[in-house]
Amino acid sequence: MEELAELAGITVRTLRFYRERKLLPPPRREGRIAWYDSHHLARLRTITALLERGHTLNAIADLTEAFESGRDVGEVLGLGEPTEETPVRLTPEALADYFEDEATPENLAAALDLGYLATDGDEIVHISRRLLDVSATLVRQGVPLAAVLDAGKRVRDHADALAELFTTTIRTHIPDADLTDLRPLAKSVIEAEVSLALDRHLATLKTP
Numbered sequence: 753m754e755e756l757a758e759l760a761g762i763t764v765r766t767l768r769f770y771r772e773r774k775l776l777p778p779p780r781r782e783g784r785i786a787w788y789d790s791h792h793l794a795r796l797r798t799i800t801a802l803l804e805r806g807h808t809l810n811a812i813a814d815l816t817e818a819f820e821s822g823r824d825v826g827e828v829l830g831l832g833e834p835t836e837e838t839p840v841r842l843t844p845e846a847l848a849d850y851f852e853d854e855a856t857p858e859n860l861a862a863a864l865d866l867g868y869l870a871t872d873g874d875e876i877v878h879i880s881r882r883l884l885d886v887s888a889t890l891v892r893q894g895v896p897l898a899a900v901l902d903a904g905k906r907v908r909d910h911a912d913a914l915a916e917l918f919t920t921t922i923r924t925h926i927p928d929a930d931l932t933d934l935r936p937l938a939k940s941v942i943e944a945e946v947s948l949a950l951d952r953h954l955a956t957l958k959t960p
Contacts, residue, residue: 753779756788760796767796775799775813791873801845805852814857815844820871836935837880847876850888854897862901866908914942 757767770776776795779786795816802812847869848855863869868887870877878884883904890900918938922929 753786753788756792756796759793760800762796762800770796770799773809773813775809775816798844801843802848805845805848807848811857815855815860817857837882840878840881840884841872842876842878844876850884851891851897854891856897859897859901862898866901866905868901868904914938 753764753767757764760767767776771778776792776799779788779792781787799812802815803809807815842850847860851859860869864871868879868883870879887897887900887904891897915938918934918941919931922931922934
């Protein structure tokens with residue numbers, strides 16, 4: 753315990769307090785010896801970083817609980833790495849920097865449920881660099897993260913339906929088709945249709 757506290761730059765008393773608050777998982781015990789490892793040190797450094805960013809211990813405890821109850825990255829990715837999207841590995845404090853006051857336990861739990869975030873040991877993995885950047889941009893411009901996540905869920909539902917429509921259409925008429933050729937065709941159609949829909953919608957908004 754003394755060695756861990758020294759490496760983390762805190763006192764043994766503080767370390768004991770974190771353990772009592774269940775902010776730190778228990779050590780591995782061999783007889784009367786308690787062994788701490790790199791995961792405990794990473795957790796302590798995360799707690800310190802989040803405290804420096806203005807988070808309370810209660811909020812950190814809630815965030816920790818959300819992390820520990822979230823799905824791991826293998827479960828979220830399912831069949832493997834995304835073919836075009838680039839996953840982003842983040843520490844909890846880096847995630848807090850992205851969304852600041854919006855990085856609440858409630859929003860984190862919603863992002864974990866949606867599958868935007870997953871856990872991998874002491875790291876958090878966002879499944880898509882593009883989705884992370886868009887979400888952060890919308891939040892910086894004033895859209896609450898909860899609203900961004902709700903919109904993301906609705907977009908996910910529509911995207912799944914569109915993917916099923918394209919694959920079913922191709923399979924029905926070209927049973928032996930290589931579905932990898934479907935991706936650029938589907939993306940072109942969806943991008944064009946969304947662009948045209950925005951044109952129609954914006955024109956309606958401009959009409960007196």
